[in-house]
Amino acid sequence: xxxxxxxSVISQKEKEENAGSVEFQVFSFTTKIRKLTSHLELHKKxxxxxxxxxxxxxxxxxxxxxxxxxxxxRYKELIxxxxxxxxxxx
Numbered sequence: 001x002x003x004x005x006x007x008s009v010i011s012q013k014e015k016e017e018n019a020g021s022v023e024f025q026v027f028s029f030t031t032k033i034r035k036l037t038s039h040l041e042l043h044k045k046x047x048x049x050x051x052x053x054x055x056x057x058x059x060x061x062x063x064x065x066x067x068x069x070x071x072x073x074r075y076k077e078l079i080x081x082x083x084x085x086x087x088x089x090x
Contacts, residue, residue, distance in 0.1 A: 022067050023078050029060040030082050 018024050036053045040046060064084075068075040079085050 022063055022070075023074065026060055026063050026067070026078060027082065029056050029063070030084065032056055033060065 033053065033056055036049055036056070040049055040053065043049070064075065064079075067078065
């Protein structure tokens, strides 16, 4: 249900095409990362899960770099919605 609500938040126009959008992919990677992180807090020596987490982190990082180059406004909005980065206070 979370994925469906996020799809409707991103865009009302293209529901079928949103499953492949950069924002949706970043959202799904973020949920996987959070699940794996909580798993690894209990099972610290699970090296295969650690490797999977590193791969997913790399994929999400590449997608976010692409999005920041393509559309900086959508990038900042997505970062704010998902609470991925810490905000700098000056």
